Amino acid sequence: xxxxxxxxxxxxxxxxxxxxxxxxxxxxxxxxxxxxxxxxxxxxxxxxxxxxxxxxxxxxxxxxxxxxxxxxxxxxxxxxxxxxxxxxxxxxxxxxxxxxxxxxxxxxxxxxxxxxxxxxxxxxxxxxxxxxxxxxxxxxxxxxxxxxxxxxxxxxxxxxxxxxxxxxxxxxxxxxxxxxxxxx
Amino acid sequence: xxxxxxxxxxxxxxxxxxxxxxxxxxxxxxxxxxxxxxxxxxxxxxxxxxxxxxxxxxxxxxxxxxxxxxxxxxxxxxxxxxxxxxxxxxxxxxxxxxxxxxxxxxxxxxxxxxxxxxxxxxxxxxxxxxxxxxxxxxxxxxxxxxxxxxxxxxxxxxxxxxxxxxxxxxxxxxxxxxxxxxxxxxxxxxxxxxxxxxxxxxxxxxxxxxxxxxxxxxxxxxxxxxxxxxxxxxxxxxxxxxxxxxxxxxxxxxxxxxxxxxxxxxxxxxxxxxxxxxxxxxxxxxxxxxxxx
Numbered sequence: 157x158x159x160x161x162x163x164x165x166x167x168x169x170x171x172x173x174x175x176x177x178x179x180x181x182x183x184x185x186x187x188x189x190x191x192x193x194x195x196x197x198x199x200x201x202x203x204x205x206x207x208x209x210x211x212x213x214x215x216x217x218x219x220x221x222x223x224x225x226x227x228x229x230x231x232x233x234x235x236x237x238x239x240x241x242x243x244x245x246x247x248x249x250x251x252x253x254x255x256x257x258x259x260x261x262x263x264x265x266x267x268x269x270x271x272x273x274x275x276x277x278x279x280x281x282x283x284x285x286x287x288x289x290x291x292x293x294x295x296x297x298x299x300x301x302x303x304x305x306x307x308x309x310x311x312x313x314x315x316x317x318x319x320x321x322x323x324x325x326x327x328x329x330x331x332x333x334x335x336x337x338x339x340x
Numbered sequence: 341x342x343x344x345x346x347x348x349x350x351x352x353x354x355x356x357x358x359x360x361x362x363x364x365x366x367x368x369x370x371x372x373x374x375x376x377x378x379x380x381x382x383x384x385x386x387x388x389x390x391x392x393x394x395x396x397x398x399x400x401x402x403x404x405x406x407x408x409x410x411x412x413x414x415x416x417x418x419x420x421x422x423x424x425x426x427x428x429x430x431x432x433x434x435x436x437x438x439x440x441x442x443x444x445x446x447x448x449x450x451x452x453x454x455x456x457x458x459x460x461x462x463x464x465x466x467x468x469x470x471x472x473x474x475x476x477x478x479x480x481x482x483x484x485x486x487x488x489x490x491x492x493x494x495x496x497x498x499x500x501x502x503x504x505x506x507x508x509x510x511x512x513x514x515x516x517x518x519x520x521x522x523x524x525x526x527x528x529x530x531x532x533x534x535x536x537x538x539x540x541x542x543x544x545x546x547x548x549x550x551x552x553x554x555x556x557x558x559x560x561x562x563x564x565x566x567x568x569x570x571x572x573x574x575x576x577x578x579x580x581x582x583x584x585x586x587x588x589x590x591x592x593x594x595x596x597x598x599x600x601x602x603x604x605x606x607x608x609x610x611x612x613x614x615x616x617x618x619x620x621x622x623x624x625x626x627x628x629x630x631x632x633x
Binding site: 182186190194198208216269304305330333338 | 342344345347348349351352353355356357359365366368371374375378424568
């Protein structure tokens with residue numbers, strides 16, 4: 157399913173477009189937002205093989221709660237928060253598997269398509285390998301803020317912590333990543 | 341933010357799945373299938389769960405003696421007049437009760453049709469007084485195997501040291517080795533493992549015994565040469581077994597630690613030929629001296 161992976165220049169067309177006004181049925185919500193959810197999941201997890209299942213889990217979670225949404229235009233942000241929370245669970249599972257020796261190193265360079273320069277491919281791989289070494293909460297906070305560009309309040313909600321805590325986690329992740337990535 | 345990290349962050353932000361419309365439709369169909377499966381599971385699980393919970397509650401309440409569970413005994417005509425009320429009967433001695441047949445036919449026949457009556461109390465029921473001289477039998481003392489199965493290895497070791505392993509079966513020898521290892525008696529573990537290999541080399545668990553022996557020698561006793569021989573034995577016992585790759589890698593490490601660099605190198609070459617994409621290739625190359633500077 158994730159065979160069309162690519163690093164695209166320019167802004168994310170889905171993110172830039174105004175949120176489509178969709179009737180809140182599952183099918184409509186899925187058609188309008190599945191690609192967005194999948195892309196958020198991919199950027200947070202870094203592994204295409206885990207994206208399909210996470211998208212399914214997100215929509216199964218919201219299935220019966222779509223009618224409760226007071227602001228239909230807030231659906232996308234809500235989906236992003238749910239995606240982040242479910243991704244956090246997967247990241248923690250992955251950490252346990254790594255600890256038990258059941259999870260090996262992943263070839264993150266494949267996140268970029270062949271059109272990307274070798275340097276960019278290598279840098280993407282380096283970034284996600286460095287993220288793998290961070291504590292899950294730091295990784296999630298940093299990714300949601302710096303890569304996804306979510307507001308701090310949304311990041312705090314996704315991470316189930318206060319604004320001050322999330323700022324501290326982002327700063328800690330930033331410092332660790334700078335040590336790992338900025339060695340050249 | 342530094343330039344390189346900032347560039348990496350921007351690259352990360354441009355990652356897309358690139359799902360096409362057909363991909364979304366396929367995922368939507370899968371979502372519906374999963375939703376239907378979930379509904380089916382819930383339909384089955386809810387009644388079963390309710391029954392299980394109800395049974396559990398009844399069992400817990402009954403075991404605490406708060407409520408006597410009721411038993412409906414059907415259709416036993418006549419003889420009702422012969423029955424005295426249960427509470428009016430003297431409590432018989434435990435021993436005597438034990439000697440009686442488990443189901444008392446006169447009592448059963450004394451119930452009127454459709455009558456509801458308390459279920460008979462069990463011997464350990466706290467509402468029944470204990471009769472003089474009928475003290476409960478002392479609990480059987482636990483064996484070292486029981487202690488080991490509970491994970492209480494020090495107690496198992498103490499018991500094992502006191503009584504000794506009763507048999508030379510593979511199971512007992514492996515368990516005794518575990519007890520010795522986990523309670524900090526690596527030397528005794530080596531003895532058990534060596535004996536298991538001596539007596540049961542054709543057992544399916546023999547490669548595991550040899551591998552464990554190697555690990556104990558290498559990690560607990562610091563005897564790399566003996567460890568290397570044990571790992572080699574594990575491979576010899578099951579060359580295609582699930583432990584063979586790890587055993588070969590650990591053998592390379594053991595020879596290297598023993599200072600036998602030539603043997604380590606030769607065995608490392610064997611590993612790289614046999615398992616070109618092996619999980620332990622990096623460590624094997626390092627211990628075997630195959631890494632290029």
